Amino acid sequence: MAAVDVEDESILASIFKDSFPDSWKDNPDFATYLSELSSFGLEKLSREPERLAEERAQILQQTRELAFSNYQTFIRTADCTQHIYRDFGRVEGSVSRLLDKLPGFGERCRGFVKEAEEIGASRRMNSLTLNRHTEILEILEIPQLMDTCVRNGYYEEALELAAYAKRLEKKHASLPVIQGIVREVRQSTQLMLNQLLQQLRSNSQLPACLRVIGYLRRMDVFTEAELRVKFLQARGTWLHSILAAVADDDPYFHITKTIEACRVHLFDIITQYRAIFSDDDPLLPHAGGQAAVNEAAIFHGWVVQKVAEFLATLERDLQRGVGGRLDSLLGQCMYFGLSFSRVGADFRGQLAPMFQRVAAETFGRAVREAADSFQEDMNVYTLIALPSVLGGSIPHTAAPGAQPGALQPPMALLDFQPLACFLNNVLTAFNDLRLCCPVGLAQDVTACLQDALKTVTRQIVAFHRAEESAFSSREKELFVHFCCSYADDLLPFLNRCLQVLFPPAQLALILGVPATQLHRYGGLGCIDIAAVLQPLDFVLPQRETLAPLAPEPELDIAAELGSLTFDTQLKETDPGVTVEDVRPETLPPATPAAHRDSDEQDEDTIQDEDFSLD
16 A cells, blocks of 8 residues: 555656645645545546635635624734733843843942952051051162162172062062062163173273173073173174274275284283183083083184184275285284284184285286286387397396396397386286295296286287288398297296296295206296297297206395386487486385385386387
8 A cells, every 4th residue: 555655656746746845745635635636537627627716716705704704803812912922022121131130230249249358458458568667668669779779880789689689589479569579670680781781892891891790690690601602792792893993995904904903802802701711621511410511612613703704804805905015914914813823713824825815816917917008019019120129139238236146127128118018017016926925826826927928929929910911121020029039038037037936946845846857847937938939930030959058046035026127218319219228126125014105105116118219
């Protein structure tokens, strides 16, 4: 039977689908009607809508008659229901308000009871306070007294008040008044700490530093290691302010003043530190079994940092240029490092590479400028027969009044203005290098000079190619003289200058080889003349192999390099153009740049030759 019902329901669902709501399915009358409806025949089923319409109209008519005959009852029922609903709403609202006010009322009652208790306790406390007024007033004035002592510099009294406040805190830590007093005392203590640290950041001498560190130790706010760090930080801040006040416009002035300030003030700081702190036992364990702290390393690291900062400043100012006063600056830096050797911070070993690099860069720049100047001179140079060329070159002898054995520039170069100017520029670079000439620059200086000479050779070849087609026979002869003077006079003389700057005996001693074997190490104080002249082989005449000359006596560097320049003047006379005066211009000995004025610096300047032509 159940299977039949399920089957009927599936059939009805497939027929009517969504024609009626799902809620009707649970109505037994609806199911009965559907079953009855499914049993009707076609004719009865076709009349079913009319029957339903008639039944519906009949039911509506009966409903109207019922409502008409009993409408007063319905009205009274509705009015009664409305009144009852309204009364129940008022009752419910009153009950809700009452329930909302009951907790507040209870809380107010409890508050009243509590307030009454507090008033009673306060009355008893006021009575007790009145009896102890004098003692309480003394305690309450501690913060004000502490602040007055700190602001007036009475640190001994301030420390005593701080200690008394700590004892009060231990005894009465739970009292709000004591907590407020302790809090204000701590604020004054922090102000005192800032003032003491600020004193360390000023120009304080050793007695003042000792007092400040003593106060800081009694305050017990830093461990021993932290106290050392704070001291070094504060003194380092003061030193930095001193260095920052040095004018930075002139690099030489800036670095000399920096050296002076660091040498004086940094040494004072180190002396103060060693007088205040003891590093006899550098390993001090922390309380509680913590890891040991190497307090000596704190000071060592700070000194290393300050030396590194100074070296960085020195490097920066050297890169900016110090106007050819490297010797004076090196002397001051070496004296600075020597004075620091007494405190175990000798940094002179780090100065040599720095000055060597700057000297090499300065020399290289000067030599490149000399090569560029030679090119400009060759662009406007014309071969003119000078009397010295026409009548034979001037013998390579020392100028009148020159000391025997002095290193003199070849006089034959005066016939050729570009070569003389180039040599003068190179000798200027040699004279500047002489003031600060590390032996380690031998290879770099030689290589730099050789590259410049190769450039000069290429410019001479370029001049020949450009002017060869317009050369007369006499100009060709003069050009050959030009090249021969370059090969026979200028290049050997530059080699002799290099040997004066870098004596072969000294180089051999440093390298640990015999002086006779030094030639195997190419580029050490000797130009490869064959490599420089190789592009000019087609111009230079063939030379016969000559017997080797006797070695020249070694020359004193300081004395001989002073004459590595010459000043030439050609004065015009009635017969023609002659060389009237050829004299060496000896440079003054190197003096500390801090004591040389502008007039002395002008004496180091090498003048180019002044040629007058018919």
